[in-house]
Amino acid sequence: MNSVLDFLDFVSASPTAFHAAQQAAHRLEAAGFQRLDEHKAFELIPGGKYYLTRNRSAVLAFRLPKGALTHYQIVASHADSPCFKLKNTGESDAAGDCLRLNVEGYGGMIMSTWLDRPLSIAGRLLVRTPEGLASRLCDLDRDAVLIPNLPIHFNREVNKGYAFNAQVDMQPLCGGAGSRGLLLRELAESCGAAPEDVAGTDLFLYNRMPGTIWGAQDEFFSAPRIDDLQCAHASLLAFLSAPEPRGHADVYALFDNEEVGSGSKQGADSNLLSAALRRVSLAVGADPDAAIASSFMVSADNAHAVHPNHPEKYDDANRCRMNGGVVIKHNAAQKYTTDGASDAVFSEICRSAGVPVQHFFNRADVPGGSTLGHIANTHASMNSLDIGLAQLAMHSSYETAGTADPDFMIRALDAFYATDVQAEGDGDFRLA
Ligand SMILES: [Zn+2]
Numbered sequence: 001m002n003s004v005l006d007f008l009d010f011v012s013a014s015p016t017a018f019h020a021a022q023q024a025a026h027r028l029e030a031a032g033f034q035r036l037d038e039h040k041a042f043e044l045i046p047g048g049k050y051y052l053t054r055n056r057s058a059v060l061a062f063r064l065p066k067g068a069l070t071h072y073q074i075v076a077s078h079a080d081s082p083c084f085k086l087k088n089t090g091e092s093d094a095a096g097d098c099l100r101l102n103v104e105g106y107g108g109m110i111m112s113t114w115l116d117r118p119l120s121i122a123g124r125l126l127v128r129t130p131e132g133l134a135s136r137l138c139d140l141d142r143d144a145v146l147i148p149n150l151p152i153h154f155n156r157e158v159n160k161g162y163a164f165n166a167q168v169d170m171q172p173l174c175g176g177a178g179s180r181g182l183l184l185r186e187l188a189e190s191c192g193a194a195p196e197d198v199a200g201t202d203l204f205l206y207n208r209m210p211g212t213i214w215g216a217q218d219e220f221f222s223a224p225r226i227d228d229l230q231c232a233h234a235s236l237l238a239f240l241s242a243p244e245p246r247g248h249a250d251v252y253a254l255f256d257n258e259e260v261g262s263g264s265k266q267g268a269d270s271n272l273l274s275a276a277l278r279r280v281s282l283a284v285g286a287d288p289d290a291a292i293a294s295s296f297m298v299s300a301d302n303a304h305a306v307h308p309n310h311p312e313k314y315d316d317a318n319r320c321r322m323n324g325g326v327v328i329k330h331n332a333a334q335k336y337t338t339d340g341a342s343d344a345v346f347s348e349i350c351r352s353a354g355v356p357v358q359h360f361f362n363r364a365d366v367p368g369g370s371t372l373g374h375i376a377n378t379h380a381s382m383n384s385l386d387i388g389l390a391q392l393a394m395h396s397s398y399e400t401a402g403t404a405d406p407d408f409m410i411r412a413l414d415a416f417y418a419t420d421v422q423a424e425g426d427g428d429f430r431l432a
Contacts, residue, residue: 001213003237003406004221008211010233011223015122015206017057017079017256018137020229024059024079024236024254025051031240033061038276042283047244052276056124056135057256058266060276065245069286071294072277072382073421074251075239075413076268077231077301078258078372081224082107082395084114084170086121086203089184097177101145103205104166107259111164113397118143119172119205121183126200127193133200136191143208144183145172172205207397218403219323226391226399228258231300234389234406238413246432247420248295249280258301258372268372274380295382296421298346298413299337299373303327303360303388305402318361320390322402325356326412329371329386337373342385345421345429346412353415355408358390383423387412 014020028051029035036042036052044050044064051061057079083106090102101121105111122139147170152158164170174183181195187203188195211223232254239252257267266272274292281288306319320327328343329336350357362368373386389409391401422430 001218001403003234003410004213004403006237007230007233007406008221008223011211011225011229014079014225014229015120015139016124016204018124018202019122019139020079020232021053021057021059021254021256022137024232024252025053027236027240028059028061042279044280044283046284054272055256055264055266056137058272059252059254060272061239061252062280063239063242063245063250064280064284065247065249067247069249069281069284069291070247071291071296071423072251073245073248073417074253074273074295074297075235075416076253076255076273076297076299076372076376077235078228078255078268079232080107080256080259081227081229082109082259084172084205086201086205089198089201089203091174091180092171093177094173098173099175099177099179100171101174103171105170106204108395110393110396111166111170114170114205114207115147115149117146117397118208119145119147120208121145121187121203122206123201123203125188125191125193125198127188127191128197128199136193138187138191140183140186140190145174145205147172209398213403220400221403222398222400224398226401227302227394228300230302230389230391230401230406231409234409235300235413238410238417241410242414242417245417245420247422250417251277255372255376262372262375268376269379271379273376277380292380292382294423295380296342296345296423297337297373297376297382297384298416299371299376299384299386300409300413301371301386301388302391302394302401303329304394305390305392307392313363313366315361315363318359320358320360322390322392322400323404324358324390324402325405325408326350327358327360327388327390329360329388331362331368334374335368335370336386337377338385341427341429342383345383345431346385346387346416348431349415349419350412353411355412355415
């Protein structure tokens with residue numbers, strides 16, 4: 001249960017991907033990881049612990065072996081969640097002496113879950129300073145805006161499959177007519193800047209509802225952004241507690257922009273991972289291509305628990321449940337990277353660690369989702385599989401998961417890092 005409480009703290013300190021990356025960086029720093037600058041040559045020593053950030057919203061951390069580096073064992077997750085992004089600092093007058101913000105959707109959210117609840121604003125400001133332009137994280141950290149529903153009297157269809165329009169229905173109320181500019185001022189002041197010095201913004205709405213543990217026996221917890229901060233957090237705890245690696249280097253990867261297709265410089269569809277693996281290999285005298293080809297990646301992004309009201313949506317024989325252990329995700333079209341080889345390797349590791357695993361397949365008539373593993377694999381190709389923890393209400397602004405599962409994930413990934421997964425020949429493995 002302690003890991004759930006720690007997760008709820010992590011979520012509330014991580015309203016955006018920028019803040020999640022900052023949280024991860026703080027914990028890495030506290031554990032003695034040394035910050036690398038991607039813009040400079042890497043100077044590394046065997047046995048060293050390093051991390052870097054890109055765009056302040058993605059993180060890569062490495063723990064090098066004391067001896068020769070043979071390969072990398074990577075756990076990758078994502079820091080972003082579906083939400084609404086402000087169009088600059090746009091405010092628009094509305095009827096009734098109200099001021100609205102002007103927002104667009106970020107990712108595939110369940111829109112109705114953003115209505116009629118207190119929201120706040122956080123993100124990153126580019127601030128003019130005497131030295132140049134500085135990136136600063138900001139957060140109002142108070143109930144500041146809200147997206148009101150239309151009364152049912154004017155929208156009789158709302159319970160019969162109403163199609164929400166982001167441009168019309170999802171624009172938040174942020175104050176009275178006389179409040180223009182006040183929230184931007186408050187955001188700037190939250191990071192020690194004057195509003196006139198703000199030169200650029202990346203600002204997002206977020207749900208401020210605190211996480212909670214519930215159920216007859218505290219079986220469940222709910223919080224915003226469980227997808228995918230739950231895997232980001234569990235894999236970070238496993239990475240930080242893993243023993244000194246032998247042969248391989250442990251890698252923690254936290255990407256941004258998974259919810260919008262990963263196609264940014266800080267997303268999985270970039271050279272963030274491949275360039276870093278290459279540079280680390282060269283810095284410690286290893287052959288980068290051989291090291292990457294021998295590597296193993298776990299793409300950790302949450303999975304679907306069978307919904308109690310809609311079991312018909314799930315494959316009869318492969319229903320996953322909350323508190324049932326780590327979910328291994330399969331897809332014949334390779335939207336998930338799991339294959340027989342990577343499934344066998346990871347399942348063996350979990351079996352030895354006494355961690356239960358469940359298998360997720362979509363119904364054959366449902367296309368299902370995608371994640372970052374298969375995208376990252378096109379840049380740094382290696383054996384890999386997709387896993388997650390079973391949750392309900394994925395992409396709601398308030399999601400639900402099982403309280404027993406974080407510890408299963410932490411134990412499984414601890415065992416993954418502690419095991420030297422040696423690729424032998426083509427498709428054979430030795431687990432040492
Ligand atoms: Zn996800």
